Amino acid sequence: MAISQSIPQQLASRLGALLPHLNERQRRLLLAAEARELGHGGIRAVSRAAGVSETTVRKGIAELANEPTPLPGGRIRRPGGGRKNAAAKDPGLLPALLALVEPDERGDPMSPLRWTTKSLRHLADELTKQGHPVSATTVGKLLCGNGFSLQGNAKTLEGKQHPDRDAQFHYINNQVKEHQAAGEPVISVDTKKKEMIGQYHNPGREWRPKGEPIDVEDHSLFFRGEIQQVIPYGIYDIAANTGWVNVGVDHDTSAFAVASIRRWWNNRGKGDYPSAKRLLITADSGGSNSPRYRLWKSELAALAEETGLAITVCHFPPGTSKWNKVEHRLFSHITMNWRGRPLTSHEVVIKTIKATRTRSGLRVEAELDTRAYPIGVTVSKEYLDSLPIQPHAIRGAWNYTIQPHGRCTEHATDRSPRVIQSEVLEMLSHPVLTGMNREELTRLVALLAPAQEAKAEQRNYDRRGGKRRRAKGAGGVTVITPAARIVATLVHLRGICTMPVLQDFLGVTRSGLQQATRETRAILAEHNHTVRAIDLRLTTTQAVRDFVASAGSLQETAPEEALRHPAITGMSHTELDAITTRLATRYQARLQEIRHKRRGAELKKDPGAVIYRKITDEGRVLAAILAMRQVATRPVIADLFKVSPRTIGNALVELRPLLKEDGYNPTPVHRAQRFHSAEEVLRYVETMEESNAHSEP
Incomplete structure (x- = not known):
């Protein structure tokens, strides 16, 4: 039977309204149903009305006949259709890819990609070389399908955890609460990262006119000592939410750390806490405020004597310094405040720190500290034992209190190494120890002083890798004076006492004293000065003092x-x-x-x-x-x-x-x-x- 003239028009109107809302399979089945309903000539009529090929309509009719039920899972095509997956076509592709991206400790140790970036292109190139031609896009799809993703490093490893770590956290928390409840000051202290002064890159970005970035040096020669630096030491008052930063320019020593706390107390602390009797300090276990440093405890004892405060110190366990409040309550905000800004001068550093503000009310003060804090200064064990330091019953190495009553005032009124050495040198210069009278010793010191200065200049030249860039005297002071070098070398070469005894006497580190005696020994040999050893051996500082006090003559046990x-x-x-x-x-x-x-x-x-x-x-x-x-x-x-x-x-x-x-x-x-x-x-x-x-x- 022939199809009337009105049917194609109705069919075209109906299909035009429905087809845009259907997927490929649904459109095909709808066209097939319409054609089958029209009967003979229906395929051509539907094809013309929908604007599709007759083959598409015939394929739909076949699907209706052979697949009367819908496909599972809402599929459009039958399973197995389309181009084969690359992994299916090449069974060795996926194992080869997984071998390349396995972690180094489990993967192939001879893999060419072990020491380079494992980008999609590098992986695709390497697989192609191994006989598995593949594109970077396919590699990405295979990796995602097997549970891989782009990942960076996760900062979660803290080293070996101390068994008392959690207990120490609880103890610090209890100490902080107890002091704050009593209205006593609680501060968190630490040294911030050293910063270079000059037109040097500072991480971060700031809004500026487009195409006008701040020009900075493309590299620095910091390792050659040609760049000035600042050392910010921060004191954060936990209760008041205020910060104090002492910006040093010399060395980050224990003397500098305690001097920073002293400046905070004199300028801010005693005004905020006028009736304070105690002070709690929370610090990490490394750097200039390490509990292992005798100088740290000695300087704190001097501060306690000076202020009348009983100073309690609680150290965080090793590897947990980021738990200290000063890190994320003070230092992080300072870093954000000067991001993308070169620290071109000390004034820029101080003003930038002072301008640090937060919505929670943080206010920061800062001062420049140009005083010298020489390295190599030590404190004898005997002196440390005499200080009023009381270890706590719980982990006394980390928790201790320093009372303000002790004999540390004289020791700390002037921590200049030259002052510390004056009385010691007077005693060590005794003729019974040096083997020469004081006039001869004075002439020897005057004779060797130029050679010692030349040795020091040569040593510094070798360390810098060139001439000095700053005026002589700009920086730390010499801990071991020329006279101390001569006297220590004479006493050491005569074999009267050990190097640790001389170290305790002079208040310097062993390495510094060894270097001084080694250089002076060479200078003595150059000047043909012979030092005859004796068989007297004094093993403690007190034995040396007693021997000099008795004015004993050095009679040899063998004549x-x-x-x-x-x-x-x-x-x-x-x-x-x-x-x-x-x-x-x-x-x-x-x-x-x-x-x-x-x-x-x-x-x-x-x-x-x-x-x-x-x-x-x-x-x-x-x-x-x-x-x-x-x-x-x-x-x-x-x-x-x-x-x-x-x-x-x-x-x-x-x-x-x-x-x-x-x-x-x-x-x-x-x-x-x-x-x-x-x-x-x-x-x-x-x-x-x-x-x-x-x-x-």
């Missing part, structure tokens, strides 16, 4: 001075000193070689160590000379030096080759002239000295 008589050695004192000086370096090298062979391993060297021996190196040289001249038997020589015959034998074995290399090969004395006891030797020397005294006009 080496008597044995130096030319009648015994066969040479003058000058010749004996010269040969001893020439052998000193080679003898030490030979000793190291002998010890190496005995131990079978390298000897760990400590340039500042003192080796305790019953006989000095000079004494060994003298004993070897007497043994080679055969003025007495080895037991007699051993009796003279108060050592065993084996020690004399070892000295002869060690020194005979060196003496022969130096040209010393004496003829043994006649048998009849040999001595058979120590008393005979000393009596003979005494007789010779008396005869020389009578022969003088």
Whole structure:
């Protein structure tokens, strides 16, 4: 039956209204249903009315006949249709991709991408090289489908957690609440990151006219010491929500940290808390306010004595410094306030810090501190034990209270290292310790001072990698004065006391003292100044003080001075000193070689160590000379030096080759002239000295 003229028009109007709202499969099925309803000629009529091909209509009719029920899951096409997935076409593609992106500790250690960025393009290129051609887009789809995503580093690792970590947090919280309830001040302190002064990049961005960024240096030579820096030390008052920043320019030492707290108290604290009797300080466990530093506790004791406050300090466990309030209540806001702004001068730093404000009411004050805080200053254990420091019953290493009553006022009124050393140098300069009177010592210091200055300048030149860029004197002061270097070196070379004892006396670090004595020893050798060691050993500072107080004379346990008589050695004192000086370096090298062979391993060297021996190196040289001249038997020589015959034998074995290399090969004395006891030797020397005294006009 033929289709009437009105049906295509009605059909076109109906399909035009419905088709835009249907998906591909629904449109196809609707057209098929309309064509089947029209009967013969319906396919062509529907095709013309909808503007589609007849094949599409026929495909819909077939789907209605073969698939009378809807497809599962709201699908448009049957499963398996379309182009095959890349992973399905290449079964080895996905395993190869996963091997490349596995974490380094689980992946292929020989992977070329182990040490480069694993971008989609790099991954696609590497897979193509391995025989799996694929695009970067496909790689991204495969990664997303297998649970991968772009991720950065997560700052969650805090190192090994201390077993008392949580308990310490609770203890600090209780201490803060108790002090605040009593109306006592509670402050959080720490040192902010050092900042460079100059036209240098500062992270962050600020609104500026388009295309007009602030020009800064593209790099800095900070490691060469050519850039000034500032050290902001922050004090945050937890209750008042106020901050104080002491901006230093020298070194971040414990003295600087406590000086910053002192400035806060004098300028702000005592005004905010006029009736305060106690002060609680919360600090981390590192940097200049570390609980391990004696100087930190010593300076706090001085502050307690000065202010009359009982100062309690609670330290956060190691690795938890970010829990300290000053970090996220003060420092973070300062950093945001000067973001994208070069810190071109001290004034810019101070004003920027002062301008820091928050909606919660934070107000910050800042001052520039141009005073010097030299490094290398230490406090003796004896002095620390005398301070009124009371460890708490709970984790006393982290929690302690310093009472304001103690003998620390004199110690802290002037922390200048030169003042600390004055009385000590006066005592160490005693002739019984240095081996020379004070006039000779003064002349020696004046003689060596230029050489010491030259050594210091050369050392600083090597550290900077070039000439100084700032005027001399701009920066820290020298902790060890020239006189202290000379005196410490003389006492050390004479072997009177150990390096730790000298360290406690002078209030300096061991490394600084070792460097000073090492340089001064070289200068003494350059000026042909010989320092003869003795066998006296004083192991504590109190032993040295007691010995000097008693004005004891340094009588040798072995009468080496008597044995130096030319009648015994066969040479003058000058010749004996010269040969001893020439052998000193080679003898030490030979000793190291002998010890190496005995131990079978390298000897760990400590340039500042003192080796305790019953006989000095000079004494060994003298004993070897007497043994080679055969003025007495080895037991007699051993009796003279108060050592065993084996020690004399070892000295002869060690020194005979060196003496022969130096040209010393004496003829043994006649048998009849040999001595058979120590008393005979000393009596003979005494007789010779008396005869020389009578022969003088």
